[in-house]
Amino acid sequence: MAKETEIICIMCPLACRVTVTIDDEGTITGVANYLCKEGQKYAMAECKFPGRILTTTVLTEGSLRKLLPVRTDRPVPKEQLMESMRYLSEIKVKPPIKMGQIIASNIIGTGVDLVASDDLPV
């Protein structure tokens, strides 16, 4: 049985509700209800890999600032966001840290790295 999924396109304020049809093998067999190519592309990508850049903070030690803002370098699968957060709650970092520095590699086996999104001076 083919399955239909509705994806709200975020490429423009029109917010098309795009219908994507997926067959039993997980192959996309149809895309409908979009008004431009961007919408078609977005809906297909979102069906294949619904990933999000995770932005959060980690605790610091030995700094006047309590938290360091961090981000993933690539999207994390949507359903693994909460598990990633639980894992990252254990992390503590010490200064000095430069923006872009890797804070944790391959978080919960996603292959995604966590990087500092700001400097943490001493």
Add this chain to the structure above:
Amino acid sequence: MVTQDIDVAVIGAGPAGLAAAIKAKEAGAEKVTIIERAEQPGGLLHQCIHNGFGLAYFNEDLTGPEYARRFIEKATDLKIDMQLESMVLDLTAAKNITVSSKKGLRTLHVKAVVLAMGCREKTRQQIMIPGTRPAGIFTAGTAQRYVNVEGYIPGKKIVILGSGDVGMIMARRLTLEGAKVEAVVEILPYIGGLIRNEVQCVHDFNIPLFLEHTVTEIFGLKRIEAVTIAKVDKNQEPITGTEKTIECDTLLTSVGLIPENELSLKAGIELDPITGGPFVNDMMETSIPGIFAGGNVVHVNDLVDNVTLESEVAGACAAGYAMGKVPPTKRKIGLKAGKNIRYIVPHTIGTEKEVTLSMRVREPAEKVKLRVGDILTKSLRVVKPSEMLKVNLTLEQLSKIEDRTNEVEVSCEKRG
């Protein structure tokens, strides 16, 4: 009392102030000073740890702190004087600035000023929700600071009133941090923020979204315990019989932003009652010559990229003014908000300088034609009050404005 020889003084070191100062320096102003009350430059970007910044300006997806860092580094490289932990208490039309800091009280006399004070959130008091006055009611931005900078979670069961971008972003942020967001409640039939935030902050986490609803009562003595929400009619009046009580320990409000213009008023700058910011011309100059303004102090933007671009104009023109290089304006043409246009910034234009018009519509509409007098038309599939519209007017287009015209109407009407 100390007087310094400053060419351009910028009030505020948020994204607007940083961009204005950098451009002023690049345009040739020798002594550029930023006066900032916080202990670090960057403004609100420090607490906006989410991504989505810089897509238009850098063609990159940056977080708030990353976006700020680029400008802070540039300002440092350009040796822009940054006076931190310094609060401007007074500004006069003669461009005297009274600053309070640890060093004491000083008055600076400067050649040109750029206002870059940004905006502030509306509070519960400004929307007048009936009920008790317990603890646990915050603006979304205050909660954002607690969670992202101070390291505190404001509560565990949250209701968010208003679907502005900060409200939706906090719905996601608090969910990720383990709180339960019980509802996002929006009085309008559509969300107040960007579509990407509705999808990625609200839908992604299955947070209940109540459109055409509002909070009608707040319960709790010491701490908030519950709110009542109700559906509203076309006049935004609650409909009897639709009430629903939701238990919560926290209510966040995300109900709009107001440009911060107390200093502008002290200086006697004329404000537009619709935007809440100064009237500005195509140089982003206010009603007082030599005082310029850029970013959310002029009108509330939805993207920081636009704040940067607009403040760059203010900075460059302030530098020109300080150096005495501003060509006398030959014409001043008013822009009139016509059909379905709420406001246009700048308020007046000339014909000798290319200009970007930023505007908002009153009502959402589809298949429309945006018209700027007889000089430009643009077809748009959809317009929404929450998404700012921008058009550039080239010198060629501006030259088409007839000699006797002193007002050009901008309208947004249905096609066909």
